[in-house]
Amino acid sequence: MNLRTLLLGVSSAALLCGFANAETLTIATVNNGDMIRMQGLTDDFAAKNPDIQLEWVTLEENVLRERVTTDIATKGGQYDIVTIGNYEVPIWAKQGWLVALDGLGDDYDVDDLLPAIRGGLSVDGKLYAAPFYGESAMIMYRKDLFEKAGLTMPDSPTWEFIGEAARKITDRSSDISGMCLRGKAGWGENMAFLTALNNSFGGRWFDEKWQPQFDQPEWKTSLQFYVDLMKDAGPQGASSNGFNENLTLFQQGKCGMWIDATVAASFVSNPKDSTVADKVGYAIFPDTGNGNHGHWLWSWNLAVPASSTKAEAAQKFIAWATSKGYTELVASKEGWANVPPGTRTSLYKNADYEKAAPFAAPTLAAMDAADITKPSVKPVPYTGGQFVAIPEFQGLGTTVGQLFSAVLAGQSSVDDALAQAQTAAVREMTRAGYIK
């Protein structure tokens, strides 16, 4: 009994000391270049906040997502700050799993955040996550190959033009594919692109009554277009290519065009990794003349789980990592081209950034064109551009992604895949109670 009291006393004293001296924040991040750069720069934060220590958990995107989701949903309390996408933020905020970020400080300048991004991270006017970097999608193309083929990229290309151009610049003998696109199955891989593509073809995932639309002509036209294009102008093994694989292909000069996330621009234009750095041009995501450019909008954000006991310190860190000051810090250490893009209006008004990053203007144009509340020309009951912001989308999107990647691999036909996708979607949506 005595011993126990003594032990309790000692440990609580130790605990108190711990509180007085330092708080340790556990931060879960994805292993993207920008995040890893942030880890390297935290000395600046440590100098300003000597009483806060940082512990990092860096994981590959899929593992990170399942780890963080399991922990937050079971209130495991393992993390103080989590890195999540704008897909999760509204869903989790509605569950009450995230702390509203009202302690970011006066100089944070919330109004400077890009409206499209801020909208996606707010529920009932409250901000639940702070954007670390944001992206839309655009065309990255090889100016030299276009010139050689006698083509000029219009200001707002249509899919028809892109299809023709891709076929024209394809040169199998020198291993150049006219078009590189995602084909690897996954809701965040091929389905991100195909959903945006289908948006620009006038289609949608669900109608107002949550009825899946894979039996509608838009999906058939867009999927057929994609499969034909990849057959004529795509690289070998396209059905297992994701963002990374295409990035590597493009950097090695093996793609004439690549339509993907705008963050890729800073990688393909970086002469250290890219063999085509000085030959890249940019253009807005194609449409079919309907003004719908896919509405791709993604951001990686920092948020505080409700299960964290250190919300105050956590917000301090978030305010630091997503501030204008951090942007300047990166610029001073690594150059303006490497600052995390796509979160603040002020960045795109910065002359230094414009000069260092030739992709700044097209990126901003793409992000401004994205409206995740109206992804399709037809009415939809959901929000989200290249995804559908409902919890069921991860599972369903992956199933559909598998079916569509089978078409690309030549193991299934467009019609079969669409019919199967429709069945799977109806099944899943009925079960989740959307279809009554």
Add this chain to the structure above:
Amino acid sequence: MATENTRGLARLMLAPSVGLLLIWMIVPLAMTLWFSFQNYNLLNPANVSWTGLFNYKFFYTDPAFFQSIWNTLLIVGGVLLITVIGGIGIALLLDQPMWGQGIVRIMIISPFFVMPPVAALVWKNMIMHPGYGVLADINRALGFQPIDWFAQFPLLSIIIIVAWQWLPFATLILLTALQSLDGEQKEAAEMDGAGFVSRFVYLTLPHLSRAITVVILIQTIFLLGVYAEILVTTNGGPGYASTNLAFLIYRTALLGYDVGGASAGGIIAVILANIIAIFLMRAVGKNLDK
């Protein structure tokens, strides 16, 4: 008196591990069984309710369900075939006198020490990749089109990767068994003029039967649950071509966060595994009692 004493003691000594395993088996199994009757989505915790057998019906009617069972069996069967035949061949070879046997043996057992995700990543990115893989380089050097392994032969690619990981295990066990074969017996057979083939069929193979049984039994246990290799390489696709039961459960549990559905899938998998185990014991278990 003495025997009774020992027997009592034996029970006592058995108790901790049986007890531990009992808890380990019963608690999660009971929880899984309980959840399998619940409508419980991790992302919607407010809406938990009793659904009876609905989860089972839903899992069973998944369009990928039957194919996933078939794929599970194909993976287990394919890997067993490669590792047992390959293992016997390599073991026979290693049993011969040769130069540098130690180094050869070290190289052959090495894949067993590699973590499954690492093995899958290495094979995917450096060996089988249609652009940068070594196999593609070889194909190009010979003037062929590189093969897109994971699109054209998804299941075979996974079987190859998993077989590579388990080949050393099979080889080691078979080699140990082979080396215990009486040298005199071998020599006598050789003296009698028995050729290599008849020696192998009438002497070596019967001697190895127990070892083969062990290889099959142990590997089956691990192979039924293969999913990390699939996740890293094909994500279950294209279509459902490389979705096995474990991956289907993964998709339900960690992409759909459908705890109820995944639990039902888990129960189905346990039942399936036990059916296979019973068949296995019937078919090959006799070897163990010899």
Add this chain to the structure above:
Amino acid sequence: MARAVSTRRMAVATAAAWIIALIIFFPILYTIITSLKTETEAIKGFNLIPSFTLESYVTVQTQSGYLKPFMNSVVIAVGSTILALFVAIPAAWSMAFSPTRRTKDILMWMLSTKMMPAVAVLVPIYLIFRDFGLLDTRIGLTVMLTLINLPIVVWMLYTYFREIPGEILEAARMDGASLFDEIVHVLTPMAVPGIASTLLLNIILAWNESFWTIRLTTTNAAPLTAFIASFSSPQGLFWAKLSAASTLAIAPILIMGWFSQKQLVRGLTFGAVK
């Protein structure tokens, strides 16, 4: 004459064995080679001679330190193995020397517990771990891996102990040896090879376990499997970095395996040898 034939035979066997061994070992070898290349070199096509740069290792080390996950892997793998042996040796001993009618059934049942797919029980286990405060602790993970590998350990020891002739024990008992003597002086020396190889096999299995070790840890107890998960698909060129991280993750167990392969092989019979 006979001499010449056997030399020729040996040459053929040597050549065949080396070719097969090199093919099997190639993926590992190539990973090590790639880890010594620069990133651009790594995707330039087939090339066995790297520029021997340590650039990737430096990057990997600065990005996420190696020492902590390495220590966690060692503690968890060795700890869970020793714990499993403590529980399993008595059980296997009693099963082997005083078998009852149900021994076989118990054994089979133990093995069948391994067939439960891990993913299906993730949420129940996570909840249990949360409630006992075991998340991200070495103790929690050690216990977890002990339980996971216990069936294999019991089975392996059982099959090995069973090969020890019972007469020897009888004889010792006749000589008036106590149970303690029996275990320490008679049984243990005979069982050591079996225990040693069980120990090694279990360390390998625990080291390579990559479902629970990632799901139940965050920072304090995260082992090398989590270390790898932070390199598996970052943006940009990553072949060389991934190779370096992989090499670092498998090197310790590979080296241990190489040095102890004799011990590993000697007892790795699962009762297959009689």
